[in-house]
Amino acid sequence: MSISEVVKDWNIWMYKLLFNNLCVKKHITLYDYNEFERVHNNEFHGDIYEAILRKFQKNVFLKTMPWSTLEDFLNRVTAYQELEKNKNILKFYGITVSDPSKFMLVLEYTNNGSLQKYLKDNFKNLNWNTKLSFAKQIASLIMYLHSKDIIHGSLSSKNIFVHNGNIKLNRLEISKNITEINNLTERLFQPNQYYDPKITKLISSLKHKKSLDIYSLGIILLEIFNGILDNLSQKIDLINYLLFKENIQSGISYELIKLCKDCLQPNETDRPSIQEIVNCLDKIDLKIKQNELISPAKRIKLENSKFCNNIESKDIEYKPMFVPIITRGDEFLFNLFDFFYNTLESQHLDLIKFIIKKYLKEINKNPAMLLYQLIKYPHRIYFTSLIGFLYQYGIGTSVDYQLALEYYLQAINEIIISSNKNSSVFPIEFLIRNNKSSGLILLGNLYLEGRGVKKNIHKAFHLFTKCAEEGSSRALVLIGFCYENNKIIAENKRRRQIFETYLKSAEQGNTTGFCKLGNCYLEGIGTEVDKSKGYNYCLESARRGNIVALHMLGRCYYNGDGVHRDVQKAFEYFMECTKFGFVDGQNDVAICYENGCGIEINKKESLKWYLISAENGKTESQRTLGNYYKDGTVTLRNMIKSIYWFQKAREGKDTYSSGILDEFIDSVDRIDPNS
Structure with missing residues (x-):
C-alpha cells in the first residue's frame, strides 16, 4: 500500500471517528448504511429513497440533506429533532452515510404517499x-x-x-x-x-x-x-x-x-x-358539528351572522355527546382549567383576562401555543368554555366574539361519558359541571354586555338563572347585577332584590358575593347603611382573594368607612390591586400621587398612572388628562392631546368632557393647534 493510500485511509478513519463522536454528543443514532436493504428512489421525490431497515424489518425513508460542514449538518439534524416532536412532522430515527460526502436522514415511512x-x-x-x-x-x-x-x-x-x-x-x-x-x-x-x-x-x-x-x-x-x-x-x-x-x-x-x-x-x-x-x-368545523347536534326542526343557521342576535336559549336542543376519559397526561390542561374556573368563581368578570394573562406569563406559557394545544387536544370538549374565553378576550389570538359564542354553546351541551368513569384519574363529572357552568356564565355575559350579539338582559338573566338552579353561587351574583341594570322594576323593590341576591350568594360562600354584599352595606342598597358590616364583608372577600374587594378596602381606609382613616394603608391596597390590571386602582394610585395621600406628591408618577388608567378605558382618568393637557399645569400644554382625551371621555358618556368639547368647537377659530 502506498503512502498516499495509507494517508487516505487514515483520514477516512479519523473522519468517521470525529463524526461518531459528534453523534454521541448530540444523542443522534448513527446507522451503518449496510443495515438498509432494497434501497430505491421514491417515485415522487428525487432526494428521498425508500428502504427497509434490516434489523427491524421496518420501512423507512432515507433523505439526502445538504450541508457545508459536519457541525452544520448535525446542527440541522438537531433542529429537525426539535420540530419532529410535532406528530404531523415525519419522525426522525437517526442518520446514515452512504459515502463520505452523502449524509442521509432516516425518517418515518408513510404508506399513502404524497x-x-x-x-x-x-x-x-x-x-x-x-x-x-x-x-x-x-x-x-x-x-x-x-x-x-x-x-x-x-x-x-x-x-x-x-x-x-x-x-x-x-x-x-x-x-x-x-x-x-x-x-x-x-x-x-x-x-x-x-x-x-x-x-x-x-x-x-x-x-x-x-x-x-x-x-x-x-x-x-x-x-x-x-x-x-x-x-x-x-x-x-x-x-x-x-x-x-x-x-x-x-x-x-x-x-x-x-x-x-x-x-x-x-x-x-x-x-x-x-x-x-x-x-x-x-x-x-364547529358550524358543521353544531348543525349535526341541533335538531333539524330548530336548527340555528350558523352561516347567518345575525343568528347571534336572534338566538333564544330555549331553541337550543342538543343531542348528547359521548366523550372518552382523560388520563394522567392531561394534568397540565386540567390544572389550567381548574385555575380558570376558580378565577371565574372568585373574581369580577372584567378582571379575569388580566389574571389569566398574568398567570400564563408566570408559568412561561405562550398564549398562542396554549390555544394551539387546546384546539388540537382530542378531548377539548372538557375545556370549551376556556377556549371560548381566549377567543372572546383575544388571548393568543385576535378577538372573535362569534367563535367565542360557538364554544360557549359547546360548553353548555349535555355530555355523557362513554367508558368506566372509575378509570379516570380526574373527576370527570367535576370537569363537565364546571365547564358547563362557565359556559352559561360567559354566554350570559355576552348578552349582558352586547358583545358580538345584540344586548339582551332578559337572555342573560335566563342563562344566569339556569346556572344558579344548577348550584352556581357565582351566577347569583350576576343575577343581582341584572337587577342592578333593570330599571323597569320599582326602585325600592329592585334594590331589595339586589341585596337579597347578593346575601344569598355570600351565604353560599361565594367570594364575589361577599364583595357585592359589602358594597350594599356601604352604599345602603336594599338595606340600612352599615359601614362596619360593609368593611368586614369586603375584608372577608379580600382574604379569599377578590381583587375588587382589595380596592374597596382601600376606599374604606381612604374615607374612614367602618375603620379608622389611614391613607397610607389605602395607597397600599390601591397599589396591590394594580398588579392585576384593575383600572379603578390605577386611577386611585394616580390621585394619591397627585395629592400626596399615603405617599409623597409626585406629579410625574401621577401622570404615568393616569395614562395607564386612561389607556385601559377609565373615563375619570381620561377627563383628568384632558384637563392636564388643556391647562399645562402638570405637563406641557397640548390642545391636540387635550381634545383627544376629552373625546375618549365623552365616548364613555362623561358629561363634563362633552361640555368642554362643545366649548372647543364654539371657539375653534381662536384655538392655535400648535400651542
Whole structure:
C-alpha cells in the first residue's frame, strides 16, 4: 500500500471517528448504511429513497440533506429533532452515510404517499370530514412552525405526505429561522443608506416570508376541497366561479372559498395570518358539528351572522355527546382549567383576562401555543368554555366574539361519558359541571354586555338563572347585577332584590358575593347603611382573594368607612390591586400621587398612572388628562392631546368632557393647534 493510500485511509478513519463522536454528543443514532436493504428512489421525490431497515424489518425513508460542514449538518439534524416532536412532522430515527460526502436522514415511512398522489387516487371517495381534517392538520402545523419563527418556503401537496389518514410534513431542511434571515440581511447590507431602494425592498420582503407559506396553503386548501388542477389560472378561475355562484354545487362553503382567495392575494400584506386561517377552519368545523347536534326542526343557521342576535336559549336542543376519559397526561390542561374556573368563581368578570394573562406569563406559557394545544387536544370538549374565553378576550389570538359564542354553546351541551368513569384519574363529572357552568356564565355575559350579539338582559338573566338552579353561587351574583341594570322594576323593590341576591350568594360562600354584599352595606342598597358590616364583608372577600374587594378596602381606609382613616394603608391596597390590571386602582394610585395621600406628591408618577388608567378605558382618568393637557399645569400644554382625551371621555358618556368639547368647537377659530 502506498503512502498516499495509507494517508487516505487514515483520514477516512479519523473522519468517521470525529463524526461518531459528534453523534454521541448530540444523542443522534448513527446507522451503518449496510443495515438498509432494497434501497430505491421514491417515485415522487428525487432526494428521498425508500428502504427497509434490516434489523427491524421496518420501512423507512432515507433523505439526502445538504450541508457545508459536519457541525452544520448535525446542527440541522438537531433542529429537525426539535420540530419532529410535532406528530404531523415525519419522525426522525437517526442518520446514515452512504459515502463520505452523502449524509442521509432516516425518517418515518408513510404508506399513502404524497398528498398530491393521495388526492388524485382517492378524491372521489373522500368525505367532507376527511378533507377538513387534512386542512386543519396542515394549517395547525404551519401555525406551529410560525410560532417558532420557522418558515417552510416551498409548501406543496408534493412534499406533504399522508400516513394512515394523518398529514406528515417533509422537506424541513429548506426551512429558515426568520431571526436568522433578518440578522443575515442586516449584516450583508449595513449601512443601508448607501444602497439602492430596491435592495431595501428586498430586505423587507425577506422579513415577511411567512406570507409565502400562506399563499402555498391557499393552493393546497383548494386542491384538498376541489381536487388537483393543472395550473394556477384554473385555480383562480375556479375560485371566482364558486364565489359568484349563490348555490355551490361542490359542497364547499362560501367562507372556505373566500379563505382560499384571501390566501392567494397578490399583495402579501393582504393575506390572512396563519392564526386567522386556523380560526376560520375551526369555525367551519364547529358550524358543521353544531348543525349535526341541533335538531333539524330548530336548527340555528350558523352561516347567518345575525343568528347571534336572534338566538333564544330555549331553541337550543342538543343531542348528547359521548366523550372518552382523560388520563394522567392531561394534568397540565386540567390544572389550567381548574385555575380558570376558580378565577371565574372568585373574581369580577372584567378582571379575569388580566389574571389569566398574568398567570400564563408566570408559568412561561405562550398564549398562542396554549390555544394551539387546546384546539388540537382530542378531548377539548372538557375545556370549551376556556377556549371560548381566549377567543372572546383575544388571548393568543385576535378577538372573535362569534367563535367565542360557538364554544360557549359547546360548553353548555349535555355530555355523557362513554367508558368506566372509575378509570379516570380526574373527576370527570367535576370537569363537565364546571365547564358547563362557565359556559352559561360567559354566554350570559355576552348578552349582558352586547358583545358580538345584540344586548339582551332578559337572555342573560335566563342563562344566569339556569346556572344558579344548577348550584352556581357565582351566577347569583350576576343575577343581582341584572337587577342592578333593570330599571323597569320599582326602585325600592329592585334594590331589595339586589341585596337579597347578593346575601344569598355570600351565604353560599361565594367570594364575589361577599364583595357585592359589602358594597350594599356601604352604599345602603336594599338595606340600612352599615359601614362596619360593609368593611368586614369586603375584608372577608379580600382574604379569599377578590381583587375588587382589595380596592374597596382601600376606599374604606381612604374615607374612614367602618375603620379608622389611614391613607397610607389605602395607597397600599390601591397599589396591590394594580398588579392585576384593575383600572379603578390605577386611577386611585394616580390621585394619591397627585395629592400626596399615603405617599409623597409626585406629579410625574401621577401622570404615568393616569395614562395607564386612561389607556385601559377609565373615563375619570381620561377627563383628568384632558384637563392636564388643556391647562399645562402638570405637563406641557397640548390642545391636540387635550381634545383627544376629552373625546375618549365623552365616548364613555362623561358629561363634563362633552361640555368642554362643545366649548372647543364654539371657539375653534381662536384655538392655535400648535400651542
